[in-house]
Amino acid sequence: MADPVQAQYQAYPYPARDPADERRRLITGSPSHLLEIDHYIYGARRDPAWPFRVLFAGGGTGDGAIMLAQQLADRGQPAEIVHLDLSAASRRVAEARARVRGLANIRFETGSLLDAGTLGRFDYVDCCGVLHHLEDPEAGLRALAGALAPGGGVGIMVYGELGRSGVYETQDLLRRLAPPARPAAERVALARHLVRALPETNLLRRNPLLGDHLSSDAGLFDLLLHARDRAYRVPGVLALLAAAGLRLVSFIEPIRYRPETWTSDPAVRRRLGEMDEPDRMAAAELLSSAMKVHIAYAVAADRREDTQARPTPSAIPVLRDLDPQALARTLKPGVPLTVRFDGQPLALPLPALAGPIVARCDGRRTVADIQNDLRETVDRRLDDRAFQAAFAPTYAALNGINRMLISGYGAERTGIVGI
Numbered sequence: 001m002a003d004p005v006q007a008q009y010q011a012y013p014y015p016a017r018d019p020a021d022e023r024r025r026l027i028t029g030s031p032s033h034l035l036e037i038d039h040y041i042y043g044a045r046r047d048p049a050w051p052f053r054v055l056f057a058g059g060g061t062g063d064g065a066i067m068l069a070q071q072l073a074d075r076g077q078p079a080e081i082v083h084l085d086l087s088a089a090s091r092r093v094a095e096a097r098a099r100v101r102g103l104a105n106i107r108f109e110t111g112s113l114l115d116a117g118t119l120g121r122f123d124y125v126d127c128c129g130v131l132h133h134l135e136d137p138e139a140g141l142r143a144l145a146g147a148l149a150p151g152g153g154v155g156i157m158v159y160g161e162l163g164r165s166g167v168y169e170t171q172d173l174l175r176r177l178a179p180p181a182r183p184a185a186e187r188v189a190l191a192r193h194l195v196r197a198l199p200e201t202n203l204l205r206r207n208p209l210l211g212d213h214l215s216s217d218a219g220l221f222d223l224l225l226h227a228r229d230r231a232y233r234v235p236g237v238l239a240l241l242a243a244a245g246l247r248l249v250s251f252i253e254p255i256r257y258r259p260e261t262w263t264s265d266p267a268v269r270r271r272l273g274e275m276d277e278p279d280r281m282a283a284a285e286l287l288s289s290a291m292k293v294h295i296a297y298a299v300a301a302d303r304r305e306d307t308q309a310r311p312t313p314s315a316i317p318v319l320r321d322l323d324p325q326a327l328a329r330t331l332k333p334g335v336p337l338t339v340r341f342d343g344q345p346l347a348l349p350l351p352a353l354a355g356p357i358v359a360r361c362d363g364r365r366t367v368a369d370i371q372n373d374l375r376e377t378v379d380r381r382l383d384d385r386a387f388q389a390a391f392a393p394t395y396a397a398l399n400g401i402n403r404m405l406i407s408g409y410g411a412e413r414t415g416i417v418g419i
């Protein structure tokens with residue numbers, strides 16, 4: 001096998017998955033969660049009766065394709081999902097997972113994403129953790145953008161440079177200690193010895209965000225022995241999208257790309273407030289210094305309209321993989337919501353009505369319904385201004401952490417637990 005990347009994923013399908021685990025859990029994540037696609041690419045206006053064509057380019061062992069196929073099947077929405085990968089071994093794992101779940105909406109292809117255009121037009125293309133392994137990522141993304149149907153969009157994930165400190169230094173070291181010409185098993189064994197006994201000063205050891213190398217051989221190979229990988233900062237991601245004729249709709253999670261998330265200093269915040277959006281996002285990454293991935297939704301650059309859904313009165317807000325009542329119970333007036341991103345705990349202040357609002361996000365009520373309901377049951381004096389003063393910051397915080405999105409067709413019917 002001439003291509004070392006193809007050979008690697010043939011020997012070590014990644015991520016390592018046991019199809020039997022499909023009986024007990026669904027892995028959900030970003031990009032390509034159905035709620036996110038509908039929110040960011042379709043403005044919550046996608047017609048669920050229209051057969052949805054999706055490509056998973058470099059679909060690997062199937063995490064993304066299985067998630068989306070299951071979410072569409074659960075909602076009874078017609079779809080054809082094409083899982084495309086260079087590695088037949090990875091494809092077999094993904095196929096076995098689909099079989100265990102009884103999913104009939106995925107078609108499996110072995111081949112290169114550079115030939116995506118030969119597979120027809122797609123309403124949505126996922127390319128998660130793949131572009132940074134290509135010889136020419138721009139050409140890869142151009143091929144995928146070229147396979148989009150009008151009105152479609154992409155969800156990508158590429159590595160973040162700053163959160164991977166220690167990775168490239170260790171890859172360099174391992175190329176010297178265990179050159180690529182040596183048998184793969186020998187290289188894995190030596191890498192395990194190496195990571196067990198690193199000095200305290202070592203960058204990999206000092207990076208608490210990395211753990212893949214401690215799990216499976218496939219994880220170790222992917223992180224420390226990869227044949228070809230590069231990482232991006234925000235301006236590089238924006239340039240990659242632009243070179244493919246795409247424009248960013250949103251990074252995920254949006255809160256990570258708001259620089260105020262990472263500094264409370266008023267003078268710095270004032271200056272950040274004067275900067276344009278690309279600079280603000282670049283500043284957020286430099287401030288955090290810990291983003292190990294960039295997840296982005298994008299559409300054709302010449303699409304002028306706002307494709308991201310907005311919480312208008314007729315919008316239906318839904319919680320992503322969370323039970324509204326359970327979340328509402330954890331929200332106490334005056335107590336900030338604590339979350340952790342990129343290793344950093346964040347305390348998000350929420351209005352006193354956040355709990356009652358969240359409890360009513362049942363996938364049926366619109367924003368206006370929630371307001372009416374609160375007026376009838378919680379506060380009869382709740383006028384538009386008072387409602388917005390509570391709803392807007394609740395939405396901004398929960399959408400920022402990618403937990404509240406807008407849905408076009410109501411109730412979630414899954415009851416599925418993500419990991």
Ligand SMILES: C[S@@+](CC[C@H](N)C(=O)[O-])C[C@H]1O[C@@H](n2cnc3c(N)ncnc32)[C@H](O)[C@@H]1O
Pocket residue numbers: 005006009010014015057058059060061062063064084085086087090111112113114127128129130133134222
């Ligand atoms: C890190 S894995 C990611 C798998 C999957 N997208 C995920 O997020 O779990 C990268 C995958 O991209 C595939 N790949 C690399 N280059 C490719 C290409 N040119 N065309 C299709 N697949 C490719 C590899 O075989 C591998 O399965």
